[in-house]
Amino acid sequence: MKDLVIIGAVWPEPTSTAAGSRMLQLISLFQKQDYEITFLCSASKSDFSFDLSQISVKTKVIQLNDSSFDSEITALNPNVVLFDRFMIEEQYGWRVMENCPNALRVLDTEDLHFLRKAREMAFKQNRELVFEDYISDVFKREMASIYRCDLTLLISEYEMQLATETFKIDASLLFYLPFLSEEFQTNIPSFEERNHFVSIGNFLHEPNWQTVLQLKQYWKSIKKQLPEAALHVYGAYVSEKAKQLHNEKEGFLIIGRAESVADVYSKAKVLLAPIPYGAGLKGKLFEAMQLGLPSITTEMGAEAMNGNLDWNGFITSNEDDFIEKAVELYTNKNVWETAQKKGYEIIEKRFKKELYETDFMNKIENLKENLNAHRSKNFLGQILQHQSLQSTKYMSKWIESKNS
Incomplete structure (x- = not known):
């Protein structure tokens, strides 16, 4: 043995x-x-x-x-x-x-x-x-x-x-x-069955906190164009300063720990991840691809994940671009479904356990x-x-x- x-x-x-x-x-x-x-x-x-x-x-x-x-x-x-x-x-x-x-x-x-x-x-x-x-x-x-x-x-x-x-x-x-994927989620809800944006990340990790601050800055502009949408911010170990960002009127909701990432991702329409810095691979983006959830992120967020393949959504370089692409991905079914397929392709070609x-x-x-x-x-x-x-x-x- x-x-x-x-x-x-x-x-x-x-x-x-x-x-x-x-x-x-x-x-x-x-x-x-x-x-x-x-x-x-x-x-x-x-x-x-x-x-x-x-x-x-x-x-x-x-x-x-x-x-x-x-x-x-x-x-x-x-x-x-x-x-x-x-x-x-x-x-x-x-x-x-x-x-x-x-x-x-x-x-x-x-x-x-x-x-x-x-x-x-x-x-x-x-x-x-x-x-x-x-x-x-x-x-x-x-x-x-x-x-x-x-x-x-x-x-x-x-x-x-x-x-x-x-x-x-x-x-x-x-x-x-890298992260390893064994199988894809089946019976994933369609574009029409989903609502709202989601963000997720352990609040003890400083890059995740900085990401939430970026989202707070961007959200009013997104909300103005999509008044029915809300942003659900999930993450373990929510700090007091994070709780102070919660604003139901704005639709900026600090939820806390996600009991099941799969359940959270299956209900959301788009993952928002304007990650300003970090290293390694981003687990939230990896899981989003596995579970068929398109995302908007930064070059830092996507680093080393998609290789020469297209991202499962959009990689943005500034605030205006992020806001524009978030609205587009949320409202355009064809763009959303294409993005979902691109995520599956990244997982299949770059992260399958068998590789x-x-x-x-x-x-x-x-x-x-x-x-x-x-x-x-x-x-x-x-x-x-x-x-x-x-x-x-x-x-x-x-x-x-x-x-x-």
């Missing part, structure tokens, strides 16, 4: 975040190859945490900055360890290396945090991004984590290009694995069989494992000593 240990930043919440859905997809890929999986996490569970026991995944609460983890991971003795984001690798990677040196270490970035951070800085300073924005402390930490691992999963083709061409990371250390699962698992098995040779070529990783550079290790030991 093969064993995988996943060390999570949080317990997966697939109804709250795209990251939660992504984690369940990764679990499914490994289970299909007969891996026994144990999920470890130091965070507290919420009411919306997925019950991993339902899918035969063992779980255990672990302690941060505590040597008890050493005995836990030694007893599990996994073949593969998956770190959920670079911060988790910083905290536990050195312990895995010391106690299970032969385990394949895999980093799932979710998205490149340094890229999102750089774009956020440029956006908030109302200027174009420059190369120097990348070179932050987050960049240095994330890059170091990538080199310390045997394989890093990137969710976006743009991020793959950035990593290999701009920052010259050897392609053998990376693997492109990636075999290559991914072959990569994992090949690395396991040739791990020493693979690591010997990653000399930067070896340098970063050297004790003189292991600041996170000794910080953790200091914290543990202080706490005891």
Whole structure:
């Protein structure tokens, strides 16, 4: 039997975040190859945490900055360890290396945090991004984590290009694995059966909050042309400042958590997503394509999703264009139905699970069989494992000593 240990930043919440859905997809890929999986996490569970026991995944609460983890991971003795984001690798990677040196270490970035951070800085300073924005402390930490691992999963083709061409990371250390689609929704309501616009996104995620602020700015102009329409804004963990935007007279409705994205999307006519910055892939747009809901977004929102295929709606570059296209997509049945079909085509040609699962698992098995040779070529990783550079290790030991 093969064993995988996943060390999570949080317990997966697939109804709250795209990251939660992504984690369940990764679990499914490994289970299909007969891996026994144990999920470890130091965070507290919420009411919306997925019950991993339902899918035969063992779980255990672990302690941060505590040597008890050493005995836990030694007893599990996994073949593969998956770190959920670079911060988790910083905290536990050195312990895995010391106690299970032969385990394949895999980093799932979710998205490149340094890229999102750089774009956020440029956006908030109302200027174009420059190369120097990348070179932050987050960049240095994330890059170091990538080199310390045997394989890093990137969710976006743009991020793959950035990593290999701009920052010259050897392609053998990376693997492109986007969101995966297994099947299309059937019996989807028609154009005539739908009403209103929808927006969705976890409010704890700053780009989602900025998207809602953009929508508040645009909405009056859309509402003026479509007085019967409303905008339903869904998202987990609604903040007080978000609740203050709720205005029934304007038809700008802050709804909160969506119990079922499929139900919400099946009733709405158009998804609005004027995303100003971010990284990775946008789960809300991916799910909209799967569920037959056309969308209006920005170049940033659509980044790395449609390749050379037409978008399932419109990609806009300014406020006036966004408003015009939102009205057109909402009112024109032919344009709407064409957009829906384009979304299905993007999913079929770029995100079907069958396009990636075999290559991914072959990569994992090949690395396991040739791990020493693979690591010997990653000399930067070896340098970063050297004790003189292991600041996170000794910080953790200091914290543990202080706490005891």
